[in-house]
Amino acid sequence: MRALEYLRAPDTATALREAAQPGTRFLAGGTTLVDLMKCGVERPARVIDITHLPGLDEVTVSDTAIRIGALAKMSQVAADARVRTVAPVISEALWRAASAQLRNMASIGGNLLQRTRCTYFRDTAAYPNCNKRNPGSGCAAMDGLNRNHAVLGASDACIATYPGDLAVALVAFDATVRIMGRFERVVPVDQFFRLPGDRPDLEHDLAPGEMILGIEIPLSDALRRSHYLKVRDRASYEFAAASAAVGIALEADGRTIREARVALGGVATKPWRARAVEQALAGKPLNEAVIRDAAAQAMAGAQAREHNAYKIALAPKVVARALMSAGGIA
Amino acid sequence: MATQRAVRLRINGRDHDLTLDSRVTLLDALREYAGLPGSKKGCDQGQCGACTVHVGGQRVLGCLTLAMQAEGREITTIEGLAAPDGTLHAVQAAFVEHDAFQCGYCTPGQIMSAVACIHEGHAGSDDEIREYMSGNICRCGAYPHIVAAVRDAAARLGKGTSL
Ligand SMILES: Cc1cc2nc3c(=O)[nH]c(=O)nc-3n(C[C@H](O)[C@H](O)[C@H](O)COP(=O)(O)OP(=O)(O)OC[C@H]3O[C@@H](n4cnc5c(N)ncnc54)[C@H](O)[C@@H]3O)c2cc1C
Ligand code: SF4
Ligand code: FES
Ligand code: FES
Numbered sequence: 001m002r003a004l005e006y007l008r009a010p011d012t013a014t015a016l017r018e019a020a021q022p023g024t025r026f027l028a029g030g031t032t033l034v035d036l037m038k039c040g041v042e043r044p045a046r047v048i049d050i051t052h053l054p055g056l057d058e059v060t061v062s063d064t065a066i067r068i069g070a071l072a073k074m075s076q077v078a079a080d081a082r083v084r085t086v087a088p089v090i091s092e093a094l095w096r097a098a099s100a101q102l103r104n105m106a107s108i109g110g111n112l113l114q115r116t117r118c119t120y121f122r123d124t125a126a127y128p129n130c131n132k133r134n135p136g137s138g139c140a141a142m143d144g145l146n147r148n149h150a151v152l153g154a155s156d157a158c159i160a161t162y163p164g165d166l167a168v169a170l171v172a173f174d175a176t177v178r179i180m181g182r183f184e185r186v187v188p189v190d191q192f193f194r195l196p197g198d199r200p201d202l203e204h205d206l207a208p209g210e211m212i213l214g215i216e217i218p219l220s221d222a223l224r225r226s227h228y229l230k231v232r233d234r235a236s237y238e239f240a241a242a243s244a245a246v247g248i249a250l251e252a253d254g255r256t257i258r259e260a261r262v263a264l265g266g267v268a269t270k271p272w273r274a275r276a277v278e279q280a281l282a283g284k285p286l287n288e289a290v291i292r293d294a295a296a297q298a299m300a301g302a303q304a305r306e307h308n309a310y311k312i313a314l315a316p317k318v319v320a321r322a323l324m325s326a327g328g329i330a
Numbered sequence: 331m332a333t334q335r336a337v338r339l340r341i342n343g344r345d346h347d348l349t350l351d352s353r354v355t356l357l358d359a360l361r362e363y364a365g366l367p368g369s370k371k372g373c374d375q376g377q378c379g380a381c382t383v384h385v386g387g388q389r390v391l392g393c394l395t396l397a398m399q400a401e402g403r404e405i406t407t408i409e410g411l412a413a414p415d416g417t418l419h420a421v422q423a424a425f426v427e428h429d430a431f432q433c434g435y436c437t438p439g440q441i442m443s444a445v446a447c448i449h450e451g452h453a454g455s456d457d458e459i460r461e462y463m464s465g466n467i468c469r470c471g472a473y474p475h476i477v478a479a480v481r482d483a484a485a486r487l488g489k490g491t492s493l
Contacts, residue, residue, distance in 0.1 A: 006398045034395070100462050
């Protein structure tokens, strides 16, 4: 690990001022940053510990929205009784992620910014060829072991999967992220994440020195009847092979789908909103045949590499099962 | 660039004054500088739980925490779990009674994790214990006995006991 300076910021203004110096990174829970500093992927000269900034760890639920401060811990939000009632998908996406220890450390802001688990990206010693880490150097995964790589949203430069769970739920339900730099701005989470294109090193919309202050999730009937289903190689403490964040709002008759929300994890280069599935469900009766038909559209445009074709078969089944659970017909 | 400095860590109720490089993890500070090698290093990448300790009353991973992040907070390690007279903590006793280990390498992390798991109220059933203890890998596969030990200790301690 490269030598670095550790600073603890007492307030947001100090943190932002210090972050303006080149080579500086914010340090929250450290579960991504410290890990990647050890691998040599991240090489900051200074880290600013932001976990002591006041007022950024609160969860509030109003009549219209949930607001979560960037420094709230994954475990704290997962256990919040109000969140579990109005937005089960958020709680489930969080408690099915990582482990109890990691969730006690990891912050919501850091969670959005976690980086891919592509083994070639993490292995700096053996693989110089990684366009994400080393722009223009090639991609070792393209013809390597790519079982965990993306089938949606990939480019010729990079096929790395976005590994997180929470962000999948956030894009399904139109959440926004509040960002502070020279001025404050609000960006939809769906736009916050970028496709790799020919610049896979640019993963999101945050400029150097900008800080995430928090996220906001608008309340809706679909959010109240929502579910996160995560399928993986082992029962717990594992990233998704395929996951789905879904929600269903019904008409007054209790059998017709008024609105559906669907996003996919573990299969794409960014948290993946599946609008075609949502549109195929709107106005239809809630039953298994309708759901399976609609879920079949989740993989439109998917492209497999040598080892990851199973995701194209798996994801629609995960979407269908999640929708049936949310709809109460599983 | 000031990367080396004095750090006071409060471990098991006692202050330790150490001089540390900013890169030193809490796990290495405990093992290499504070003379407390009970917390183990398995993967050093957050993937096994062998390094589990309590910081501020919560279970965390020592290998992904910089020592400086833990300054000013209460740190508890496996060495601080037994009573001053040597009486084992109920979870330690249950692990011995249920033979909940083979090589023992994962055991300090398992025990620190189990104490917190019970305290959080996440030891209500065997399934819940398996889910909330999943952050601790045991290469010897002692899982059935670990679950039995946690279940037994939870019954003896009751939910929401103090750490
Ligand atoms: C073994 C393992 C298993 C895991 N499994 C899962 C899983 O199943 N599902 C899942 O979703 N995640 C999983 N994770 C990832 C984990 O959830 C993330 O590492 C964690 O959420 C990151 O949060 P943090 O506070 O620790 O971030 P840090 O490591 O502190 O920061 C991460 C990045 O974000 C930046 N940053 C942090 N906060 C802010 C802010 N407020 N503003 C601007 N920049 C900021 C930092 O500079 C850094 O670049 C796993 C991690 C590990 C190690
Ligand atoms: S898939 Fe992306 S992150 Fe992985 S080696 Fe290729 S360029 Fe790097
Ligand atoms: S040594 Fe910390 S999790 Fe493995
Ligand atoms: S007892 Fe050997 S690793 Fe768990």
